[in-house]
Amino acid sequence: MQDFDFQESIKGIWDKLGGWLDSLILGLPNFLLAIVVFVLFIFIAKYIGRLFERITRKHIKQDSIRLMVVKVIKAIVILIGFFIALGLLNLDKVLTSVLAGAGVVGLAIGLALQGTLNNTFSGLILSFLPELQIGDWVETNGYAGTVTEINLRNIVVKQSDNNYVVIPNSKIVEEPFKNFTRTARSRVFVDCGVGYESDLEMVRDLTLEVIKDKFPQRGNEEVEFLYNGFGDSSINFVVRFWIDATNNRDLQVAQHEAIIAIKKAYDGKGVNIPFPIRTINFSNKLDLNKNG
Structure with missing residues (x-):
């Protein structure tokens, strides 16, 4: 069996x-x-x-x-x-x-991994975005500097103080950013004021001449001079002109040079750049010999 x-x-x-x-x-x-x-x-x-x-x-x-x-x-x-x-x-x-x-x-x-995947897909978007590349000078999320790295998680920005800032890719995609490197020419604004006794037309012509000599304009570009208000001690104006600029430092250097050139020209012509003055009136005198 x-x-x-x-x-x-x-x-x-x-x-x-x-x-x-x-x-x-x-x-x-x-x-x-x-x-x-x-x-x-x-x-x-x-x-x-x-x-x-x-x-x-x-x-x-x-x-x-x-x-x-x-x-x-x-x-x-x-x-x-x-x-x-x-x-x-x-x-x-x-x-x-x-x-x-x-x-x-x-x-x-x-x-x-919802947050991580969000940054990853944002990194893929940034990799194809021509407005943001390695080496660009950008301002975003309260930081400014040169983009040194773009990966699948974040971008790395080197600030002017030589410190690095790591910003998640999703923040770059969702928030606006300003890229100085994408445009070869940028406009600089310089604010100033002259005394009320000044010849305003002479000040305008002098300022335009100084800026044009210092910063040659191209094509349809021009230096603009506009008075924009009566201040407490001066008549204020803004002068605008174009320069070669690929980062924020170029703008600051241009403002620096423009201020020096304007001050030197005004000193030569006797144009006053006033500063606020406070006047104290002592017209009411106290008589110490007066009996109460």
Whole structure:
């Protein structure tokens, strides 16, 4: 009885193995085809990655972002090949399970890393944004300096005091920023005032002459002089002119030189730049000899 059961068990195992062998032989062409397709997509991913890297090298200067984008594209192509290979093996249920599991895992990771993913996608946006590049002088989020690095998490700004500021990418995308480097020419504003006794037309002509000689204008550019108010001790004006400027320091240097030139010209012509004066009136005198 035991020998009979043992023989039946052996026969069942051989039948099972035979069925698997038959299935393997019948499915061998699809299996080989699936392997070929998967390997082919691996080579396609490498080719597309190299092609994309050459195309984006001119537009994305940040190596970390460019390499990350290339890896993501290669991974997507390989996943497509993996799913096609599963389809050739008639593993539709497995394919459905993989997709469902990937969706659940992706949702969980997305919720857990919401802030990080926001900065990552913002970094990808910044990498293609021509208005912000490494070496630009920018003002954003209350900071100003030279952009030294742009990665998938943040940008690094080197301020004029030689300190570095790390700003999350999402802050750059969501907040306005001012880029001095994107324009070769910028306008400088210098405010001043002259005494009420001054010849206003002479002051205007003198100031325009000084600024034009010091800062030559180009094309349709011009030096503008405008009186803009009666102050407590002076008649105030603003003079505006164009200079070559790619950062904030260039503007400050131009203001510095303009102030020196205007002051020197005014001293030569006797033009007064007044400062506030407080007058105390002692007309009411106290008689100490007067009896109460």
